[in-house]
Every structure is written in C-alpha cells, then in structure tokens.
Amino acid sequence: SAEVVLVGRSNVGKSTLMRELTGHTFDTGQRPGVTRQPNHYDWNAEDFVLTDLPGFGFMKGVPDEVREEIKDDIVAYLETYAEQILVAVLVVDGKAVIDIIDRHSGPDEIPHDVEMFHFLRDMGIPVVVAVNKMDKVPDRDERLDALCDRLGLLPPWKQWQETIAPITAKRGSIDPMTEAVRHHLHEQQRDDL
Ligand code: GDP
Numbered sequence: 001s002a003e004v005v006l007v008g009r010s011n012v013g014k015s016t017l018m019r020e021l022t023g024h025t026f027d028t029g030q031r032p033g034v035t036r037q038p039n040h041y042d043w044n045a046e047d048f049v050l051t052d053l054p055g056f057g058f059m060k061g062v063p064d065e066v067r068e069e070i071k072d073d074i075v076a077y078l079e080t081y082a083e084q085i086l087v088a089v090l091v092v093d094g095k096a097v098i099d100i101i102d103r104h105s106g107p108d109e110i111p112h113d114v115e116m117f118h119f120l121r122d123m124g125i126p127v128v129v130a131v132n133k134m135d136k137v138p139d140r141d142e143r144l145d146a147l148c149d150r151l152g153l154l155p156p157w158k159q160w161q162e163t164i165a166p167i168t169a170k171r172g173s174i175d176p177m178t179e180a181v182r183h184h185l186h187e188q189q190r191d192d193l
Contacts, residue, residue: 002048003084004181005038007074007116008091009100010055013132017091017169017177018052036070038077048086048185053077057112071112078123087128087184088120089177094131094143094166101150117151126184128165130177135168 008014019025022041036054043050056071078085092113093100104111120127129151137143144157144164157164162183165176 001084002086003040003051003081004043004048004087004089004185005051005053005078005085006089006091007053007078007120008055008130009057009093009112010059012055012091012093013169014052014055014091017089017130017132017167017174018050020169020172020174021050021178036073056116075119078120078125082123082125085125086188087181088125089128089130089181090116090120091130091132092147094134094147095136097131098143098146098150105150111150114150126187127163128177128180128184129163130169130174131164131166132169134166135171137166140166 039052041050101111145155148155148157162180165180167174167177
C-alpha cells in the first residue's frame with residue numbers, strides 16, 4: 001500500500017513528530033539504536049501507511065559497525081519499496097543541522113543528511129525536509145536559507161515550501177510539513193490520472 005516514510009538522524013525529534021502524526025505514544029529519548037526495524041502506522045484519517053525508519057548517524061554508545069548496519073538496512077528498505085513510497089520526510093534538527101553538515105563536509109565525506117536527501121531524490125522519491133526544533137532557532141530565515149544552500153537548492157527557502165518545512169514538533173506546530181506532504185501526494189495522484 002501507499003507509504004510515506006520518515007528518516008533522520010537520531011535525536012532530531014522523529015518520535016515526537018510520529019506521535020503528533022499518529023496519536024500513538026512513542027518512547028521519546030529512547031535508547032538510541034534500539035529501534036532497528038521499520039515500524040508502520042496509520043496516519044490518522046489519511047489513506048496511507050506512515051513508516052518510521054530507524055535513526056541514523058552518530059549515537060552515543062552504539063558501535064560504528066552497528067551504525068553502518070543500520071544505515072545499510074535503511075538504504076535497502078528504501079530501494080526495495082521505492083515504488084510504493086510516495087513521499088519521504090527527512091527530519092533534521094534546525095538548531096544543529098548546519099553545523100553538523102559543515103563539520104562533515106570534505107573532499108572524501110558527504111554528510112548523512114545531504115547524502116540521504118540526494119539518494120531519495122535520485123530514486124524518484126519526493127523529499128520534504130522537516131526542519132524541527134525551530135523554537136530554538138532565532139535567525140529563522142538565515143538558517144533555512146543556509147540549509148537550502150547546503151542541499152543544493154537556490155535560496156531563498158520560501159521558494160521551496162514544498163521541500164523545506166520548518167516545524168516545532170514538540171508544540172504540535174507541524175502544518176508546513178503536512179501541507180508539503182499533501183502537495184506531493186496530490187501531484188502524484190494527478191500524474192496517475
Ligand atoms: P528521535 O530520536 O529523533 O526520535 O527524537 P525524540 O522525538 O526522542 O526527541 C529527541 C529530543 O528532542 C527530546 O528531548 C525531545 O523532547 C526534543 N524535541 C523534539 N521535538 C522538539 C522541538 O520541536 N523543539 C525542541 N526544543 N525540542 C524537541
């Protein structure tokens with residue numbers, strides 16, 4: 001069945017967002033690396049499945065090889081189900097994402113978030129970047145423009161509202177994300193006609 005997937009580094013607020021979207025309670029701040037399997041939920045009244053993929057990237061107390069396995073599993077899942085995945089939501093921490101990307105950018109290194117963004121697009125899956133924790137970001141426009149720049153999208157970010165969705169999951173203010181996702185769902189339904 002039609003599916004929307006959530007991906008993101010650990011601790012970006014993916015569980016908090018899942019709780020808002022599904023009404024289920026999730027263990028937030030769960031021991032990282034414990035959730036290893038994709039989990040499927042109904043997105044409230046919407047007619048598709050929401051899949052929570054394990055968090056990737058650095059996790060305190062999780063060995064490198066486990067981290068690599070987790071990432072390989074995520075990639076394998078996305079490759080296997082690409083046909084039925086309508087939209088991917090890449091959740092990032094708005095407060096930290098630019099620093100993390102810049103710290104991991106180099107001649108031999110692509111930051112996880114940037115790599116995942118391009119990987120999903122290369123597979124033909126529309127991506128919504130849910131920029132979470134915006135309550136902690138004072139220089140909102142600057143930060144979102146910088147993120148566009150790092151993802152290869154020409155700023156200003158306001159041109160990319162179907163892709164860049166600033167949210168504060170903790171307070172339930174997630175409308176930019178749900179609107180962006182709906183936009184892509186409608187586009188695809190139109191293509192199917
Ligand atoms: P996950 O590891 O990605 O599932 O992240 P969690 O949902 O467990 O959240 C990690 C931490 O970020 C928790 O302490 C949350 O309370 C916090 N958090 C989640 N969303 C927000 C938000 O919108 N704003 C702020 N300031 N903190 C948040």
